[in-house]
Amino acid sequence: xADYVIATTVTTGxxxxxxxxxxxxxxEGFGVLSEIDVRAKMKEKLGxxxxxxxxxxxxxxxxxxxxxxxxxxIGVLMPCNVVVHGVEGGTAxxxxxxxxxxxxxxxxxxxxxxxxxxxxxxxxVESL
Numbered sequence: 001x002a003d004y005v006i007a008t009t010v011t012t013g014x015x016x017x018x019x020x021x022x023x024x025x026x027x028e029g030f031g032v033l034s035e036i037d038v039r040a041k042m043k044e045k046l047g048x049x050x051x052x053x054x055x056x057x058x059x060x061x062x063x064x065x066x067x068x069x070x071x072x073x074i075g076v077l078m079p080c081n082v083v084v085h086g087v088e089g090g091t092a093x094x095x096x097x098x099x100x101x102x103x104x105x106x107x108x109x110x111x112x113x114x115x116x117x118x119x120x121x122x123x124x125v126e127s128l
Contacts (some may be wrong), residue, residue: 004096004100006118006125009092014052017091017128018084024124025058025082033057033079051086058082058095060117067102074110077101080121093128095121 001007010017022032034057040075042048057079067074083094098121 004097006097006122006123007092007094009087009090009128010128011090014054014084014086014091017055017093020128021056021082021084021093021124024052024127025065027127028059028060028120028124029062030058030080030120030124033059052091053085053094056082056084058121060120063113063117067110070109070113071105071107074102074105079102080117082121082124092123095125096120096126 010020012020022083025032032057036055036057038053038055039050041116042050059079067078080098081096083092085092085094097110100116102110102114
């Protein structure tokens with residue numbers, strides 16, 4: 001698995017897994033800003049079929065506010081994407097590691113924001 005991903009695989013279906021992910025995000029203080037049904041878009045735009053693939057754009061408002069206050073351009077690396085996609089025998093859940101994605105900014109002070117957000121995403125993924 002890529003080092004920029006926190007991941008697990010569960011035996012539940014796509015819809016149930018998405019519901020569980022949203023509940024786990026809420027417990028940790030995250031909201032979902034966007035939902036992109038990649039499978040539907042690929043079918044619509046390209047006529048191609050693929051596994052169920054949903055991107056949830058998750059946001060932890062206090063952390064987002066702090067990060068943007070410290071580095072106005074950091075929004076290009078936000079929100080924290082969580083991907084839910086079909087795999088043989090179940091559903092994969094993958095979250096971005098904010099310490100990696102925000103690390104490209106080269107700002108040590110942002111580690112104070114990214115670290116706790118990553119810890120929360122790890123708890124979310126592991127709770128599934």
